[in-house]
Amino acid sequence: xxxxxxxxxKTSYRxxxxxxxxxxxxxxxxxxxxxAWVIFPLTASEFTFQTILTPILIYSLAALGLNILTGxxxxxSLGTGAFMGVGAxxxxxxITLMPWLNPVVAILMSGVFSxxxxxxxxxxxxxxxxxxxxxxxxxxxxxxxxxxxxxxxxYNFNSSGAIQVPNLDMFGLYVAGPQASSMxxxxxxxxxxxxxTWICIxxxxxxxxxxxxxxxxxxxxxxxxxxxxxxxxxxxxxVSSYVVGVAGALFVFMWRGAAEPNLFxxxxxxxxxxxxxxxxxxxxxxxxxxxxLIVGLPVVLNTVPRAIGIEIDSALVEHLxxxxxxxxxxxxxxxxxxxxxxxxxxxxxxxxxxxxxx
Amino acid sequence: xxxxxxxxxxDGRTIGGVLMEMKNITLRFGGVEAIRDISFDIREGEIRAxxxxxxxxxxxxxxxxxxxxxxxxxxxxxxxxxxxxMKPYEVARMGVGRTFQNIALFEGMSVLxxxxxxxxxxxxxxxxxxxxxxxxxxREEIYNREQVEKxxxxxxxxxxxxxxxxxxxxxxxxxxxxARALAxxxxxxxxxEPMAGMNVEEKEDMSRFILDVNDEFxxxxxxxxxxxxxVMDLSDRVVVMxxxxxxxxxxxxxxxxxxxxxxAYLGVAHG
Numbered sequence: 293x294x295x296x297x298x299x300x301x302k303t304s305y306r307x308x309x310x311x312x313x314x315x316x317x318x319x320x321x322x323x324x325x326x327x328a329w330v331i332f333p334l335t336a337s338e339f340t341f342q343t344i345l346t347p348i349l350i351y352s353l354a355a356l357g358l359n360i361l362t363g364x365x366x367x368x369s370l371g372t373g374a375f376m377g378v379g380a381x382x383x384x385x386x387i388t389l390m391p392w393l394n395p396v397v398a399i400l401m402s403g404v405f406s407x408x409x410x411x412x413x414x415x416x417x418x419x420x421x422x423x424x425x426x427x428x429x430x431x432x433x434x435x436x437x438x439x440x441x442x443x444x445x446x447y448n449f450n451s452s453g454a455i456q457v458p459n460l461d462m463f464g465l466y467v468a469g470p471q472a473s474s475m476x477x478x479x480x481x482x483x484x485x486x487x488x489t490w491i492c493i494x495x496x497x498x499x500x501x502x503x504x505x506x507x508x509x510x511x512x513x514x515x516x517x518x519x520x521x522x523x524x525x526x527x528x529x530x531v532s533s534y535v536v537g538v539a540g541a542l543f544v545f546m547w548r549g550a551a552e553p554n555l556f557x558x559x560x561x562x563x564x565x566x567x568x569x570x571x572x573x574x575x576x577x578x579x580x581x582x583x584x585l586i587v588g589l590p591v592v593l594n595t596v597p598r599a600i601g602i603e604i605d606s607a608l609v610e611h612l613x614x615x616x617x618x619x620x621x622x623x624x625x626x627x628x629x630x631x632x633x634x635x636x637x638x639x640x641x642x643x644x645x646x647x648x649x650x
Numbered sequence: 651x652x653x654x655x656x657x658x659x660x661d662g663r664t665i666g667g668v669l670m671e672m673k674n675i676t677l678r679f680g681g682v683e684a685i686r687d688i689s690f691d692i693r694e695g696e697i698r699a700x701x702x703x704x705x706x707x708x709x710x711x712x713x714x715x716x717x718x719x720x721x722x723x724x725x726x727x728x729x730x731x732x733x734x735x736m737k738p739y740e741v742a743r744m745g746v747g748r749t750f751q752n753i754a755l756f757e758g759m760s761v762l763x764x765x766x767x768x769x770x771x772x773x774x775x776x777x778x779x780x781x782x783x784x785x786x787x788x789r790e791e792i793y794n795r796e797q798v799e800k801x802x803x804x805x806x807x808x809x810x811x812x813x814x815x816x817x818x819x820x821x822x823x824x825x826x827x828x829a830r831a832l833a834x835x836x837x838x839x840x841x842x843e844p845m846a847g848m849n850v851e852e853k854e855d856m857s858r859f860i861l862d863v864n865d866e867f868x869x870x871x872x873x874x875x876x877x878x879x880x881v882m883d884l885s886d887r888v889v890v891m892x893x894x895x896x897x898x899x900x901x902x903x904x905x906x907x908x909x910x911x912x913x914a915y916l917g918v919a920h921g
Contacts, residue, residue: 305795306788494783498791499775502767506756513754516716517834518742518771527777574758 295643311493328482333475341474342547348580348587349478349485350542355567355579356492357535362565363573364496365528366508367417371429372564374436375533376540377556378406381446383541384455388448395460395467396480399545403538409436410533417525433558440553454552457545468545477546484542488535493576495531504528505574536564566617570624572631581632585620589613654693661865665886666694668730669838669870670715675724677710684710685721688896690889692838697864698872699881702891703914708874709751711891712840715872716748717741729837743771747836749827751843751874757816761826764815765801768833769794798833804866805829805859821852825859832863839863841873845880853877857884882906890914 295316302308312318332345358372383402386393413432417425440446447455459469466472467480495501506514507524515521544551563586571582590613597604628634656666671691677684685707692698700708713719714726717738726733728744736744747768756764773794775787802808805825810818815826824844831839844860845853857880863869875881881888882902890898890911898904898911905911 305792305799309791309795491781494781494787498780498783498787499770499773500777500780502759502763503770505759505763506767509756509758510754513750513756514767515738516718516742516748516750517768517830518739520737520739 295640295646297644311497325486333478336475336478338474341478343591344588346474346478346481346547348583349481350539350547351564351567351587352580352583353485353488353542354536354539354564355571355582356489356576357532357537357539358564359568359571359573359575359579360492360496360504360535361528361532362568363575364501364508365504365525365532367414367525367528368422368426369429369532370426370558370561370565371413371432371436372536373556373558373560374433375406375410375536376543376560376564377436377440377551377553378409378533379403379537379540380544380551380556381440381455382406382537383545384448384457385446387458387460395462395545396484399484399538399541402541403534406537406540407530407534410529410536411526414526414529414533417529418522430558433561437553437557440556452552454550455544456550457548460545470549481542481546484538488538489576492531492535496576500527508574566621570620570631572633573629575631575633577636578631578633581636585632586617589616659886663695663865663868665696668692669694669728670872671727672711672714673725673727675711675714675721675726677707677714677719677721684894685714685891686894687724688891688894689724690896690899692870692872693887694870695864695868696870696886697860697884698870699885699888700872700874700891701876701878701881701888705893706891707894708891709842712748712842712872712874715741715838715840716746742834745835745837746840747831747834747838748840749824749831749842749844751846753820753823753827755815755823755827755830758814760812760814761807761818761829762798762802762811764826765798765829765833766794768830769798771834772797801829801832804862805832821848821855824848824852824856828856828859828863832867832869835867837870839869839871841871841875843874843876845875845877853880860884 295314297314297316300313300315302313307313312321332340336345354372354376357375358369361367361369379402382405383398386398386401387395390398409432413429416428420428441453444453447453450456457469459471460467465476467476496504503514503519503524504527506517506519507521507528511521514524540556548555567582567586568579569582570585571578571580590609593604593609593612593616594606624631654667656664658664668691671689673689675688676686688711700711702708710719714721717736717740720735733741733744756767759767773790775785775790779785779787802811805828807822807825807829810822810826815823818826828841828844841860845856848856860871860873861884864871873881873885885902887900888898888902888905889896890905890908892914897914898908900908
């Protein structure tokens with residue numbers, strides 16, 4: 293009954309094409325935004341910011357980037373971690389070469405570099421598809437991580453070979469580095485995530501999104517109705533890598549504080565890919581649900597048994613986490629290939645007609 | 651080029667000059683000659699059928715028209731000028747729409763999105779306008795939605811506009827595919843076996859839609875079809891192909907009485 297749509301009539305195509313044609317959806321989003329912008333920051337502890345809120349947002353953003361490429365445009369990529377790395381290293385170079393640069397501008401600009409690299413490694417997609425393309429992006433993954441290690445200019449010839457985030461301030465407030473507060477960083481990440489999500493929603497529901505989906509579903513038909521496949525694929529690579537690169541810059545500058553090349557190795561790529569798959573390929577919301585699950589699960593496993601008095605070994609938590617995530621991935625691939633997003637859609641459909649079965 | 655005088659058909663449609671002309675087309679795949687030295691033309695406003703037994707080269711001919719294959723010899727003239735070798739998407743943007751023998755819809759999208767995708771060639775908002783859903787991007791979405799709704803009304807698929815295409819039955823999928831092709835407002839519409847696998851009722855519906863499209867929008871239509879009854883009833887002129895050669899060309903009556911065509915295709919009376 294809460295979700296009843298009866299009586300909500302549309303009298304113009306503008307109203308029918310609004311972002312949330314159903315009033316309850318808009319209300320729900322309002323509640324979530326209120327939580328994210330006001331309630332969580334007021335109540336969260338330092339620990340919550342560092343282990344849950346900020347990483348969920350960053351991982352969601354990275355998964356959203358990957359989802360544009362894999363879920364919407366149908367081009368499988370295994371190089372997400374490396375593209376995050378490109379964003380992080382680009383941001384580091386921008387900040388150290390131009391210390392006067394506003395950190396937010398630097399983070400948003402660093403995505404441009406990863407977009408460029410993404411387009412470059414996306415060129416093979418014009419010729420090859422599916423698994424073969426995945427292998428090509430895997431090559432990007434290994435090559436880029438190797439480059440982060442060997443090209444000393446990237447980390448300013450540090451003896452450690454790692455990048456260290458310096459103290460950065462914006463209008464007198466530290467936003468990155470050891471002195472920045474978690475809440476400031478959370479707000480920055482939240483702002484950028486909201487902005488990019490909104491842009492991605494617009495892109496995916498408009499002309500470009502339809503071009504991508506057509507390329508994904510039936511590329512020959514797409515070409516014969518007037519879609520330039522090269523343009524379609526390369527814009528998908530560019531937009532995807534941009535978002536992934538920004539997520540990578542946030543990952544290091546707003547959360548980790550430092551990074552070694554192997555941080556961006558293949559486990560990170562797979563982690564983001566799992567989030568996208570569990571959340572649901574071809575959806576925007578799913579990335580958030582997937583990230584909440586993947587990031588939240590180990591925290592829950594760590595804290596809940598202890599809270600109810602069961603002492604659980606941290607190594608066991610680690611193992612349990614891997615086992616549960618693995619099982620979930622198999623479960624979703626078999627039972628619900630469209631992921632958590634589809635689950636939510638089914639629940640919503642049921643809610644709309646509740647309490648009647650039809 | 652043969653010069654034609656425009657004329658009006660018995661049912662009141664106007665057939666104009668030549669829209670597309672195939673001149674001495676030869677297409678080879680390695681050593682196999684799929685099409686050998688074929689010439690024919692398509693006039694504005696007419697329904698032109700291409701018939702022939704399986705493997706005669708009909709689909710290859712359609713693929714040449716839509717720019718998917720490039721003939722080794724011969725020229726394609728379109729709107730009075732020779733057409734250079736083009737990519738299929740460029741041909742589509744010049745106003746050639748088509749449907750496919752095996753349905754080629756975008757299965758993951760709703761009917762509405764499929765038909766909207768058909769209008770891509772009419773949408774020009776820049777990347778940033780789309781990203782911000784601002785100005786031209788929003789206006790185009792609304793304007794094109796109106797146009798799409800007209801086509802949805804025309805083909806009577808209002809009830810399924812929100813349904814994902816993957817869930818539709820075969821006959822409706824064929825109709826959605828026609829809707830997607832029509833959405834582009836093509837000057838020339840290519841239909842590759844629009845009635846394959848349909849029952850009599852569905853064939854009648856589809857025939858009616860084809861005639862209506864031709865009549866209401868004045869769209870020139872070139873179609874491939876195996877059902878002789880349908881072809882003879884619908885089309886103004888028929889090209890008959892066999893083993894990559896043209897063996898007949900003319901009105902349905904002329905073709906029906908042509909001895910070569912009867913021998914090759916319509917069947918020879920033995921005995």
